[in-house]
Amino acid sequence: MDKKNDRYETAVRAAExxxxxxxxxxxxxxxxxxxxxxxxxxxxxxxxxxxxVLTLIGRLEHGIVN
Structure with missing residues (x-):
């Protein structure tokens, strides 16, 4: 798997x-x-x-919306 696919899977798992x-x-x-x-x-x-992307997902997980 290439780096872009790895990054996509990492992002989709975090968002999931x-x-x-x-x-x-x-x-x-x-x-x-x-x-x-x-x-x-x-x-x-x-x-x-x-x-x-991961930072934003982390913020959303902790209720930080801005």
Missing amino acids: RLMSSRQKAEYWLQHYVRGLDAKPIDLLGNDEGLEA
Whole structure:
């Protein structure tokens, strides 16, 4: 598996934990998220983008919305 696929799987697993559904997680990754000012999937081309997605998911898990 290549790095981008690894980053995608890492992001989808983290989002799935938050949303309790892989389908919802994949939907979320493919749509604009204000907290990232982008579609999360568009940020997964590099490690910095993955870190931004995971940081936002972590914030949401802890109830931090801004």
